[in-house]
Amino acid sequence: MRILRENERLNNVERWKLERHPLDVREAVLEVYSKKGVEAIDEIPGEHERLKWVGIYPQNQGGNNFMQRIKVPGGRLTPEQAKVIGRIAQDFATGPEPNPYFGNNFLDITTRQDIQMHWLQIEEIPEIWRRLEEVGMTTVQACGDSARNVVCCPVSGLDREEAFDAYPVARAITDFFVGNREYANLPRKFKMSVTGCVEDCAQAEINDIGMVPARLEDGTLGFNVRVGGGLGDGPRMATDIDVFVRPEEAVEVARGIAQLFGELGNRENRWTCRMRYLVQELGPERFREELEERVSIGLLPAGEELTKRYRGDHLGVHEQKDGRYYVGLNVVVGRMRGEDLEEAGRLAEEYGRDIRLANDQNLIITGVPEERLDELLREKLLERYSPNPKPFERGVVACTGSEFCRFAIVETKIRAVEWAHEMDRRFGDGVGQDVVRMHFSGCAASCAQPQIADIGFRGETAKTEDGIVEGVDIGLGGSLGADAAFIDWVEGARPVDGVPDALERLLRRFQQERREGERFHQWARRKPNAELRAIIREEAG
Amino acid sequence: MAGFDIREMMNDIEEAPGKVWFWDLEKAVIDADRCVQCGACVAACPSDSIGIAEDDLPRLVKMCTGCSLCWDFCPRGGMRHEATWKITGADDGIDGLGRIEESYTARLREDVPGVQDGGVVTAILTSLLEAGEIDGVLLARESETEPWKGETFLARTPEEVRECAGSFYNQTLALGHLDFKGYDLPPNPRIAVVGTPCEIEGIKAMQARPWNWGSSRVEAVVLTIALLCTKSFNYEKLMLQEISEERGIDLDEVGRVDVIRGKLILQDHAGETILEESIKHFHGAALKGCDECADFMGRAADISVGSVGSADGYSSVLIRSEEGLEAFEHAREKLELRELDKPEALYKLDGLDKRIAFKSLKRAFDPDAPLFIDYEEHLNSYAGTDRAPVEHDAVRY
Secondary structure, three states, X not given: OOOOOOOOOOOHHHHHHHHOOHHHHHHHHHHHHXXXXXXXXXXXXXXXXXXXXXXXXXXXXXXXXXXXXXXXXXXXXXXXHHHHHHHHHHHHOOOOOOEOOOEOOEEEEOOOOOEEEEEEOHHHHHHHHHHHHHOOOEOOXXXXXXXXXXEEOOOOOOOOOOOOOOHHXXXXXXXXXXXXXXXXXXXXXXXXXXXXXXXXXXXXHHOOEEXXXXXXXXXXXXXXXXXXXXXXXXXXXXXXXXXXXXXXXXXHHHHHHHHHHHHHOOOOOOOOOOHHHHXXXXXXXXXXXXXXXXXXXXXXXXXXXXXXOOOOOOOEEEEOOOOOEEEEEOOHHHEEEXXXXXXXXXXXXXXXXXXXXXXXXXXXXXXXOHHHHHHHHOOOHHHHOOOOOOHHHHHEEEOOOOOOOOXXXXXXXXXXXXXXXXXXXXXXXXXXXXXXOEEEEOOOOOOOXXXXXXXXXXXXXXXXXXXXXXXXXXXXXXXXXXXXXXXXXXXXXXXXXXXXXXXXXXXXXXXXXXXXXXXXXXXXXXXXXXXXXXXXXXXXX | OOOOOHHHHOOOOOOOOOOOOHHHHHHHHHOOOOOOOOOHHHHHOOOOOEEEOOOOOEEEOOOOOOOOHHHHOOOOOOEOHHHHHHHHOOOXXXXXXXXXXXXXXXXXXXXXXXXXXXXXXXXXXXXXXXXXXXXXXXXXXXXXXXXXXXXXXXEOOHXXXXXXXXXXXXXXXXXXXXXXXXXXXXXXOOEEEEEOHHHHHHHHHHHOOOOOOOOOOHHHEEEEEEEOOOOOEOHHHHHHHHHHHHOOOOHHHEEEEEEEOOEEEEEEOOOOEEEEEEHHHHHHHEOHHXXXXXXXXXXXXXXXXXXXXXXXXXXXXXXXXXXXXXXXXXXXXXXEEEOOOOHHHHHHHHHHHHHHHHHHOOOOOOOOOOOEOOHHHHHHHHOOOOOOOOOOOOOOO
């Protein structure tokens, strides 16, 4: 791929990628590192970076401790795949000490419908890959500067209201990019979202490419295209570039946008090189022009938008378009034991059809006949992963946090669970809405998507008289959908110990002041930030 | 539009009060030419996101997570440097020389080539290494490629310490090397640090507030020795421009560099003076940020050492802490000791240093104030001055 950006100076990562193609790292893991050990990785400049192209990150413990991310396109798993992944976690994801809350041999469902597991050692990777590949799965390009997992509505093909099933498109885009050396060196990660549902389940607004259902005047169904969305420390809502794409053209358009990004994206400054910065620089018209020059099809203007609302989760029991049911289970903060995913695979096999992972870190069992629903709902696994959770545990999302991540400033998973349970205990069902979305990111990278939550937390250090303690920035009033907007970071660097009481104060005030049908994020938006800050700080009466 | 400022154009999010990113430090300190190259920001970054650029200034090498610690521990940013004096028990206010348990004029009894003044630092460090009390010393030695440029080195034997004897007058971002990367050390190493007062302030402030410092092993530092210091210099400006280009001196011919009694003195390898000139002539090569420092004495250190206050060939030694006393005991027999020759000289230069600092600082000087200064507070003090944060696309890479 040519680099066409003028006056371009390459950053270190770019130089490493040019020295050796990052996808070559797969062979190196198989032939060298798994046999000679981690020291051999250290000998190659940039190799820890290249490992990301096979889904491997070093953990913050260093040494021979790695996280591996498994790509799950559209979040769709066969029962067999679920069982294999669950088994891998049991066999390999073994920490030296059990986590005080989650124990050992667990895995994490991510906000991109992927699965991550920890405590893997480099010599175990070939066997893990062998097992995954046997059931048609890969870790290639789960991380790194290339196309990440393509997200899709988790109930595509099942949802009674969807415009069409977009999963085949998500799958085709995945198949085009995985292992494609030409497109595997982009300036930064490249996140795509495709859905045919009317509820923006794939979060088009916060992806580099968002394809949402649309219809031409002649009735042709396809997608309108948005580009340049994302979170991190430079959040941006995606821009509509006035393009309609037929499903069969979606791969070509995704390829063209990747080419555009690869050629014109910033490869100098690693912190402003996501595609949203390029979209911001070019503007929608110029972006569209540049895209038109790079694709083999004529670009049609956008069609009628079919998105009606935003849906944050798929928990509970819901009828499918074929008369069967899917059951959404609440995996609080996305963490579950390997044996539990294996059991979920067994349940899907016995009662239904397959498993879907959702970008709210939950899990769905699909294709259950009505006559078997009660039996499934009585299964022991559903006691632990409830289809009918309380409002806070239902809405809580957390990133990996400082337990494993080299960037996280604070612990997130346990704390998020504890805060959610604490809030549910304090409010019961009386908070006034069926779900309150609290998203907890351990740093500014926004892996837990705090900007779109009712209440977003961002890890920070807090200074007290006694020293430095774990703290959070608190943001309020985020959502996607018709009234999509990011949170404002209302308060900064609050020590974590005082957060539950601050949340209670906020929520009590919301209960007192809410208007008919008003939801928390709407109340928070209409309330001046200074007043919200005063409530958090207990300066308000 | 390549700078960080593009972020602010992409949304209308209100940022958290007091939120600080590395690029704020960049604008307020690095781009404002106020960085004193101590490396505290590199050491403090929990994600190892800050490295050292080719221009010897801190730079972002990985994602900034917004933890604010680089700002909090920067002696020209969020760390009120004079508030660190209390950490080591100095309670003599603005006019004193800090906590002093013992003070001497001293020099090595034996002749060690290359030592500065009385060779006291060399004596203490070699004694500690010989006694197995420490595993290494972070100090400065001459670069292999750039003559008379100091660079950070971890000496692990008395011989290596002796090889590093002598002073350099550029900063080495010493705290950026607290990861001890590339050195073989035991599992829980005990390290001494010889550095400028600002470097010691950073270490002490971080040690007083334990945190995860990424790969920086702040807790490994068991002894700090501050070199009395009124200012450091930019290597290129001092050695290459002023001395080599302007005055035509071949740096390879220089055997010794000294700053004594207000003069910069260069000697050749035979000990003959080849330059003796008022240090004032070289102030243009000094780091601008050093003007704001009122800690000539190195009050946060366990031991302070320098030439001021003692006769030529001797060092003034001020021992400030229990750790300092214990360390000094190991070297006592190697040293010729007497009462400080001219303590008034220390007071005089300390007073001058403070006057410059009070004039240069754009905020109130207060050793009793809280250690941390919010970015907003800094802006209130510095905006509109000649040391204000630089408002531009703060990208140097």
